Every structure is written in structure tokens, then in C-alpha cells.
Amino acid sequence: MAKIAFILLCHKDPDAIIKQAESLTAVGDYMAIHFDARAPLSAYRKIRLALNGNPNVTFAKRRHKCGWGEWSLVAASLSAIRAAVEAFPRATHFYMLSGDCMAIKSAEYAHDFLDRREADYIESFDYFQSDWIKTGWKEERLIYRHWFNERTQKRRFYAMFEVQKRLGLTREIPADIEVMIGSQWWCLRRRTIEWILDFCDRRRDVMRFFATTWIPDETFFQTLVRHLVPETEIDSRTLTFLMFSDYGMPVTFYNDHYDLLLSQDFLFARKISPGATELKRRLGVLYATEGIRFQISNEGTSLYKFLVGKGRIGRRFAPRFWETESTLGRERELLIVVCKKWHVAKRLLERVRQMTNIPCIEYLFNEESCALPDLGGIQATMGKRHRHRRALMRMLFDYYETDRLVVCMDPANLDLLEDFCRDRAVTRILEIECQFSDDYLIGHAMRVGLAGERTPKETLNRLLPTIRGDMTHESDRIRDADFDNYLRIREVNTPDENAVAVERFLGLQREQALDIARTHYLFAD
Structure with missing residues (x-):
């Protein structure tokens, strides 16, 4: 042993x-x-x-x-x-x-871990x-x-x-x-x-x-x-287990990090705050305890980056010259569907494709795998798409030989929305407001690496209000931006109520807009 x-x-x-x-x-x-x-x-x-x-x-x-x-x-x-x-x-x-x-971890766990290999x-x-x-x-x-x-x-x-x-x-x-x-x-x-x-x-x-x-x-x-x-x-x-801040300093752990620390795939953690007396007491008792089973989820690093990122929403120092002096075109219309539940926005776009001849592109600024035509390499990576956003959109208008284009964006892309809304082209925004159940938020946390299959329930209970609040905050920022031509449909609304916004957003007849608003299972998870 x-x-x-x-x-x-x-x-x-x-x-x-x-x-x-x-x-x-x-x-x-x-x-x-x-x-x-x-x-x-x-x-x-x-x-x-x-x-x-x-x-x-x-x-x-x-x-x-x-x-x-x-x-x-x-x-x-x-x-x-x-x-x-x-x-x-x-x-x-x-x-x-x-x-x-x-x-x-307990001494029993540590000794067994070292004996395994x-x-x-x-x-x-x-x-x-x-x-x-x-x-x-x-x-x-x-x-x-x-x-x-x-x-x-x-x-x-x-x-x-x-x-x-x-x-x-x-x-x-x-x-x-x-x-x-x-x-x-x-x-x-x-x-x-x-x-x-x-x-x-x-x-x-x-x-x-x-x-x-x-x-x-x-x-x-x-x-x-x-x-x-x-x-x-x-x-x-x-x-x-140790993490470093953006400034290269070790992250310090406090009393409320007990459950998080136990779920990481490490034997020790650094660095524990000198003032975290309750955390020190509980960890001190833990090492001598026998028979404890640890559920390893290992989401600590990604969770830290997510939480620290709140309030540090970056901005580019200045627009690049080719974007400042360029435009999508005065006669063009960029129609942006904004939704946190990507599958809901994609269902809406699929219905728009069936009902109209407007080209529709899904989350091109969020999904690397988004289907895009070959535009000479500018579409090849997510970094290039963001850096050359206006040039990319102009090329897409030209490729589809259209003056109207529908795209999807995540609510977190406020910088993109602000940039496109400053353009000389007509930009309309349709935000889809969805309801978020705890099960959906847990699934979202797992998809983005904030939690795992074995994340303790106590950690999830602390995390869910933060994720829910983050999604609400993203939506509030969009509304606070006071964009022209901003419209919204809501999961809690009737199809008739949502059809009004769809009609104005796409410039359709009332009957067509109502058909789209009545899309079967539009909001289903």
C-alpha cells in the first residue's frame, strides 16, 4: 500500500x-x-x-x-x-x-489512486x-x-x-x-x-x-x-488542482468551494485562502475519513472561466478600416434571428425556407461546422468570420444573388449586432424568447463544459441561478441597446401574437406569417 x-x-x-x-x-x-x-x-x-x-x-x-x-x-x-x-x-x-x-480527497482514496499505477x-x-x-x-x-x-x-x-x-x-x-x-x-x-x-x-x-x-x-x-x-x-x-487568473496569479479557494474541489480529478488543491477556516476544517476532517465515494466531474477550470468572464465583456478597441469604410449595401436587408436555444431558431429558419425564397444561414458566427459556400477561405475559420464579418456578409449576398438574407446569432453576440445595425443596410432583429427549465440548463451546462455527468447536485444548484441570470442578462443587453427594427416573439405568446412580429420581420402576408408562427414543436426541447 x-x-x-x-x-x-x-x-x-x-x-x-x-x-x-x-x-x-x-x-x-x-x-x-x-x-x-x-x-x-x-x-x-x-x-x-x-x-x-x-x-x-x-x-x-x-x-x-x-x-x-x-x-x-x-x-x-x-x-x-x-x-x-x-x-x-x-x-x-x-x-x-x-x-x-x-x-x-481522503487518504484512502489517495493511497488507492497511487497503488493503481x-x-x-x-x-x-x-x-x-x-x-x-x-x-x-x-x-x-x-x-x-x-x-x-x-x-x-x-x-x-x-x-x-x-x-x-x-x-x-x-x-x-x-x-x-x-x-x-x-x-x-x-x-x-x-x-x-x-x-x-x-x-x-x-x-x-x-x-x-x-x-x-x-x-x-x-x-x-x-x-x-x-x-x-x-x-x-x-x-x-x-x-x-490549481488555476491561474488572467493576470497569472493563482486562483484562491474559499469556504463555498468545498463541493467543487471534491469533484475535481486531483488529490490536493492550491491555494486555500488563509481565512477559509470552515473549508480548512472540512478538508482536514476529510483526509482521515474512510468509505467516501467521490463523484469526479472535473469541470472546475471551465466553470471558473465562465464565472470570471461575467462582467468582462470585451470590446475591440476600434473597427478595422475595411469595415469602417465598407457597407453591406444601402438596398440590402440583413434579417437576424437571435435565440439562445439554437434548435428553436433552426426550426424557424427551416420553416422560412419552405415558405419563402429568402436564403437562410444558421449560426455562422457560433458554429464552426455551419454550412457555408466556398468564399475564397474567408469562411474557413471562426476567427476569420469574426474578423471579416462585413466582408463575409457582402460575399454571401453576392453569392446568393439576393438583397435579403436571414442569419442566426447567439444573444451573446452583442458586438456583432451593434456592428451590423450601424451599417447603411437595413438590419432587422427578431429575438426568440424561450423558457428555460432546470433540465435544459443542466444540459446546457454539460454541453459547454460547465458540468459533467457526475457533477454533484449541490454544485448544480449553485450554478443554475448563475446560468439563468446570465441568459437573462444577455437578452436585457440587447433590449437596452435600443436597436431600430427590433422585434420579439415569445414562447408564452399565442401564434397569433407572434405572427405580428414575424410579419414585420420578414415582410410577409399575414397568412404566411401565421403559418410560420404555428410551426409544430417550434419551442420543444
């Missing part, structure tokens, strides 16, 4: 560290602690005094002064690892943690070929030497970089290693850890190289594991 030795890097909140150590070792696991040498000595003594009687806790023999992006973080990790290897001969796995991490869990992507580094330096992290901390010694850091760059003082990467990159939060088997320590003792050239690279905690272990362990025994993922 798996026995985990946790490698804990921490620098603050001694009370929380004591509780974390007691919780994780209470079920027979181990912990090696490195407490930052920059932190107050009194805090370190408090931790030592509280945990010295715990046989499952040990401490790094040397405390390093750690700084973000420095080799000191790797040195601290190695110091704690060596202490754990020596103190805990029965440990089968070594799991890197910070003081902000907490278990989101003989593998190391560490993100390990090709440094130069992958897109793991989104912005900033890439090659510069490795080929130049970095002796100073960019955050605390910025002038020296960049001065040394500029001197090396000006003089061409680059260096070669050790020839027999392939640099990899990934998250610093890993879980490695004992054999792998022993291989790494042996490699560190033998290969001083590699140690010197990484000691002056920038942010080596994202490359050192990742590179060595890939160098020493067969690829088939590496699962390139972290077992710690």
Missing part, C-alpha cells in the same frame, strides 16, 4: 503548518518540512516544538533563504527530500506541497516546442546566467542580463539532457527520488547549470525525471 512522504515548503502561518502536518500524518503518512530561513526564527521554533514528538514528521537539515524564481527553491526541496528519504524508509511516494495546499506524476513538456510559457523570456532563462532575484534586485538582474547579451556570453545546455518544463507540484516514486539524488551527486555540471537558470523549480525536476525515467512510467500531469 502506498505511503506518502509529503515535502512541504512553507514560510508563514506556523499554526496552519502544525495543523496541516498533524492532519496528513494522522493516517500514517509522513512529512518533511522546510521552513524558509527568511521567516522569523520564533515561528520555526514554534513548529519544531509542536511537532518534535511526532515520529512521522522530520525537518530539512538546512534552511535556505528562498526567493521566487531562484535556485534556492530547488535547493530547499532537495534538502527536505534528503531528510525524508533518510527518515522514512517505508515511504513509497514523495509529494511536493506548499503551506497553501490541502487534500481534497506504477508511475510518476509530474508535468513534463518540451521546453522549446511546447507553449507552456505564454509570455516573456524563454531561451533567455537558460542560455544566460542569473545570479540575482528579478523581484528584489531588479536593477542588478537586468544589468547582468544586458552585459551578457551585449558581450555574447551565452552558454550551452548540457548536451545529454533535454530541458523540460511544467508545474512544480509533483508526486514521484521512491525509486525516482533516489535516482534524482544520485544524479545530483554525480552530475555537478548539470547542477551548476540549473543553479544559475531563471525559475529552475519549473525545469529542474521536470528535466531530470524525463532524463532518468522511461516515458511509459511518466504521467505528465500534476495531482494538485
Whole structure:
């Protein structure tokens, strides 16, 4: 059975560290602690005094002064690892943690998970070929030497970089290693850890190289594991659930995230708010609990992006010149059907095709697979369709040799509606207002990745009001825009009432509009 030795890097909140150590070792696991040498000595003594009687806790023999992006973080990790290897001969796995991490599964689940497969869990992507580094330096992290901390010694850091760059003082990467990159939060088997320590003792050239690279905690272990362990025994993922904001900062979890965290396919989560006392209490109890079954839905990342996106509705800084100076044509009519339930809008368009000769195109700005004629490539991708929206619509008018065209759009496409309504052409909007049952909203959440088959009911209950409110908000924004020629049909209206709007929208005779409004199963889910 798996026995985990946790490698804990921490620098603050001694009370929380004591509780974390007691919780994780209470079920027979181990912990090696490195407490930052920059932190107050009194805090370190408090931790030592509280945990010295715990046989499952040990401490790094040397405390390093750690700084973000420095080799000191790797040195601290190695110091704690060596202490754990020596103190805990029965440990089968070594799991890197910070003081902000907490278990989101029980020890029973974690041990069973690690027993299922003989593998190391560490993100390990090709440094130069992958897109793991989104912005900033890439090659510069490795080929130049970095002796100073960019955050605390910025002038020296960049001065040394500029001197090396000006003089061409680059260096070669050790020839027999392939640099990899990934998250610093890993879980490695004992054999792998022993291989790494042996490699560190033998290969001083590699140690010197990484000691002056920038942010080596994202490359050192990742590179060595890939160098020493067969690829088939590496699962390139972290077992710690963490997300980053748009600003590159770790997302913090609070008391109301308990159900969300338990449903993610990870063993630990980072980072837990220091003030989330109830969440910490519940997670602390969870690790020692037996017999719990976890329903894994794993929708955390997509759900976070959805919720954070509310209130951050982007706008282009300015229209592009070819769109500003172009028009669909004064004599043309663009008829836009707006509906959140795409299948309802598509049924309406199918009926319009049967009753009229007006060309109808479905969700061309929302569905990549929307059937469009070959227009020289401008229709090939969703990105091109949005960038060249007016040019695309002009080409469609020309292709169908018509002055009237019906298209479908999602209510979220307010920027498109505003753009087309500013055109010299006549633009009419017909919004279809539908009713949204809880079952429909749950299905919608699953289709867009906000929930899964195993998402807990409690999470869905919290999520549904947000989704319902989001759909109402999209519709309200369209009405608040006060578009000319805006019309609406509603699921709760009678066909006779809806026919009035259809008649004005399509310019049909009353009888034709009524036939369309009476479309069988128009609003059915």
C-alpha cells in the first residue's frame, strides 16, 4: 500500500503548518518540512516544538533563504527530500506541497489512486516546442546566467542580463539532457527520488547549470525525471488542482468551494485562502475519513472561466478600416434571428425556407461546422468570420444573388449586432424568447463544459441561478441597446401574437406569417 512522504515548503502561518502536518500524518503518512530561513526564527521554533514528538514528521537539515524564481527553491526541496528519504524508509511516494495546499480527497482514496499505477506524476513538456510559457523570456532563462532575484534586485538582474547579451556570453545546455518544463507540484516514486539524488551527486555540471537558470523549480525536476525515467512510467500531469487568473496569479479557494474541489480529478488543491477556516476544517476532517465515494466531474477550470468572464465583456478597441469604410449595401436587408436555444431558431429558419425564397444561414458566427459556400477561405475559420464579418456578409449576398438574407446569432453576440445595425443596410432583429427549465440548463451546462455527468447536485444548484441570470442578462443587453427594427416573439405568446412580429420581420402576408408562427414543436426541447 502506498505511503506518502509529503515535502512541504512553507514560510508563514506556523499554526496552519502544525495543523496541516498533524492532519496528513494522522493516517500514517509522513512529512518533511522546510521552513524558509527568511521567516522569523520564533515561528520555526514554534513548529519544531509542536511537532518534535511526532515520529512521522522530520525537518530539512538546512534552511535556505528562498526567493521566487531562484535556485534556492530547488535547493530547499532537495534538502527536505534528503531528510525524508533518510527518515522514512517505508515511504513509497514523495509529494511536493506548499503551506497553501490541502487534500481534497481522503487518504484512502489517495493511497488507492497511487497503488493503481506504477508511475510518476509530474508535468513534463518540451521546453522549446511546447507553449507552456505564454509570455516573456524563454531561451533567455537558460542560455544566460542569473545570479540575482528579478523581484528584489531588479536593477542588478537586468544589468547582468544586458552585459551578457551585449558581450555574447551565452552558454550551452548540457548536451545529454533535454530541458523540460511544467508545474512544480509533483508526486514521484521512491525509486525516482533516489535516482534524482544520485544524479545530483554525480552530475555537478548539470547542477551548476540549473543553479544559475531563471525559475529552475519549473525545469529542474521536470528535466531530470524525463532524463532518468522511461516515458511509459511518466504521467505528465500534476495531482494538485490549481488555476491561474488572467493576470497569472493563482486562483484562491474559499469556504463555498468545498463541493467543487471534491469533484475535481486531483488529490490536493492550491491555494486555500488563509481565512477559509470552515473549508480548512472540512478538508482536514476529510483526509482521515474512510468509505467516501467521490463523484469526479472535473469541470472546475471551465466553470471558473465562465464565472470570471461575467462582467468582462470585451470590446475591440476600434473597427478595422475595411469595415469602417465598407457597407453591406444601402438596398440590402440583413434579417437576424437571435435565440439562445439554437434548435428553436433552426426550426424557424427551416420553416422560412419552405415558405419563402429568402436564403437562410444558421449560426455562422457560433458554429464552426455551419454550412457555408466556398468564399475564397474567408469562411474557413471562426476567427476569420469574426474578423471579416462585413466582408463575409457582402460575399454571401453576392453569392446568393439576393438583397435579403436571414442569419442566426447567439444573444451573446452583442458586438456583432451593434456592428451590423450601424451599417447603411437595413438590419432587422427578431429575438426568440424561450423558457428555460432546470433540465435544459443542466444540459446546457454539460454541453459547454460547465458540468459533467457526475457533477454533484449541490454544485448544480449553485450554478443554475448563475446560468439563468446570465441568459437573462444577455437578452436585457440587447433590449437596452435600443436597436431600430427590433422585434420579439415569445414562447408564452399565442401564434397569433407572434405572427405580428414575424410579419414585420420578414415582410410577409399575414397568412404566411401565421403559418410560420404555428410551426409544430417550434419551442420543444
